[in-house]
Amino acid sequence: MSIMKLYYAPGACSMASRISLYEIGQDAEFVKTDIRAKRTEDGRDFREINPLGYVPALELDGGEILTENGAILPYIAGLKPGAPGPQSNPLAEARLHQALGFLSSELHKAFGPFFGNPQGDARDAAMTRLNLRLDYVERYLGDGREHWLGDRFSVADAYAFVILKWANHFGISYSARPNIARYVERIGGRDSVRKALADEGLLQPA
Ligand SMILES: N[C@@H](CCC(=O)N[C@@H](CS)C(=O)NCC(=O)O)C(=O)O
Known part of the structure; x- marks a missing residue:
């Protein structure tokens, strides 16, 4: 099984996912992405990861891709129940x-x-x-x-x-x-x- 990967651009909204991963101590790889050229730093066409071409995109351990801040952030919160997001009721x-x-x-x-x-x-x-x-x-x-x-x-x-x-x-x-x-x-x-x-x-x- 591979490690979770966050596709990000420096200072972009994807940093919220990075902060949230750090908060819960979740191991992840961070793949820098040029959101204008739609290329990842390792030379891939980013649209093959997110067809809409924007960050954040989170590649899960099993290879599934999750996009949208509104989905990724609660997903990260749920990785460690109780922190950092309230999911108690x-x-x-x-x-x-x-x-x-x-x-x-x-x-x-x-x-x-x-x-x-x-x-x-x-x-x-x-x-x-x-x-x-x-x-x-x-x-x-x-x-x-x-x-x-x-x-x-x-x-x-x-x-x-x-x-x-x-x-x-x-x-x-x-x-x-x-x-x-x-x-x-x-x-x-x-x-x-x-x-x-x-x-x-x-x-x-x-
Ligand atoms: N609907 C997306 C929007 C994400 C978004 O606006 N990402 C910006 C960076 S903050 C981006 O990658 N823009 C490049 C583009 O839209 O081509 C979400 O909420 O996750």
């Missing part, structure tokens, strides 16, 4: 899916246009859409919660952190959103997150 499970649904289809996608470096009206429109979601996140995190789902770290935090960090690259500041700023700093201080950033070549030298 139907409502906790539903809250995890609610979080991943929002993060994937609302927050992640609202950052999407910025990767295309929009200008003028296009940037303003993307900013309006993103601000609405960031305002929601700021209020959501303002009830004293330490983590996305309450008092425990979960795969939702891994995903939220990776998405919220993208703001740096696009000159979007959280200075007027202190709850988000504190959250990003708190999650960013975890060993698993620091290791993931370092392993993807993204940790600033001290």
Whole structure:
């Protein structure tokens, strides 16, 4: 049986899966992928792994491929029951899916246009859409919660952190959103997150 493989691109949403694997101490191989050229670092056509050409893709021990953050992250959470995602009861499970649904289809996608470096009206429109979601996140995190789902770290935090960090690259500041700023700093201080950033070549030298 071969080892699980995560197909990733540095700093992309696939880092949430890497962080989650580190959190539970799950052995895996990490295969760097060029998501523009659709090639893996070992020279394969990435579309043979995920026909849609995006990361993350998780190749399981038996060779099956799992795609979509919303499926991979709960799968990883389930590898070690009790950590890092709550799966103790139907409502906790539903809250995890609610979080991943929002993060994937609302927050992640609202950052999407910025990767295309929009200008003028296009940037303003993307900013309006993103601000609405960031305002929601700021209020959501303002009830004293330490983590996305309450008092425990979960795969939702891994995903939220990776998405919220993208703001740096696009000159979007959280200075007027202190709850988000504190959250990003708190999650960013975890060993698993620091290791993931370092392993993807993204940790600033001290
Ligand atoms: N629906 C997918 C979207 C994943 C996604 O947007 N991946 C980006 C990186 S963060 C990517 O690989 N983009 C390249 C492409 O779409 O061609 C999911 O939620 O897992």
